[in-house]
Amino acid sequence: MTIGVLCLQGAFAEHEARLQELGAQAVELRSAEDLQQPMDGLILPGGESTTMGKLLRDLDMLQPIQEKIRSGMPVFGTCAGLLLLAEQIENDSRRHLATMSITASRNAYGRQLGSFFTRQSFAGNGEIPMTFIRAPYITQVGDGVEVLAVVDGKIVAARQGNQLVTAFHPELNPDTTVHAYFLQMVSHSMQAEGRN
Ligand code: GLN
Numbered sequence: 001m002t003i004g005v006l007c008l009q010g011a012f013a014e015h016e017a018r019l020q021e022l023g024a025q026a027v028e029l030r031s032a033e034d035l036q037q038p039m040d041g042l043i044l045p046g047g048e049s050t051t052m053g054k055l056l057r058d059l060d061m062l063q064p065i066q067e068k069i070r071s072g073m074p075v076f077g078t079c080a081g082l083l084l085l086a087e088q089i090e091n092d093s094r095r096h097l098a099t100m101s102i103t104a105s106r107n108a109y110g111r112q113l114g115s116f117f118t119r120q121s122f123a124g125n126g127e128i129p130m131t132f133i134r135a136p137y138i139t140q141v142g143d144g145v146e147v148l149a150v151v152d153g154k155i156v157a158a159r160q161g162n163q164l165v166t167a168f169h170p171e172l173n174p175d176t177t178v179h180a181y182f183l184q185m186v187s188h189s190m191q192a193e194g195r196n
Helices: 011-021 049-058 062-070 081-087 177-192
Strands: 001-008 026-028 041-044 075-078 084-090 100-105 116-121 127-133 136-141 145-151 156-159 163-166
Touching: 001 011, 011 026, 011 041, 011 177, 041 062, 041 081, 041 177, 049 062, 049 081, 075 081, 075 177, 081 084, 081 100, 081 163, 100 145, 100 156, 100 163, 116 145, 136 145, 163 177
Parallel strands: 001 026, 001 041, 041 075, 075 163, 084 100
Antiparallel strands: 100 136, 116 127, 136 156, 145 156, 156 163
């Protein structure tokens, strides 16, 4: 199983490490050309959504990634990656890939609670470590969006079809629950297409 990891900026190396631990292969996506390699899923890491959105446009990667997602390729966005996928961002006029029916609030925890750590249950799988860094949270979900984790009454993980988002950074902790969940999504999608 091969997962394309967007490597323009942010916490991509940690995602690659988690994928390798689970036996998946990571391919680094730094240009439009890299998107032509065969891959079974995509990871959009945390970082800075405005910077990543600008780089995606400047490098002509925005539209091809949008097309892959629309045609059903599983995608996992963490933190800034969640903002790239959100159809609406409450406190930002910019939209990026905008393929997922969620509304997000950017830097939603404010300055004082900019970064924090907690444990909470994820997708009914028991508690997992959750590291938040200047994180967004989800304020509204559209049809077909399943809420996977809630912290202090705020939605911090959700799924819509083949799109998975977390407001926290699962790649920064050794726990591989969320990456394993995503690889399961990828595996089901490959089976549905008769590819394994
Ligand atoms: N605050 C960042 C943004 O708005 C996201 C932070 C992160 O990815 N850790 O893009």
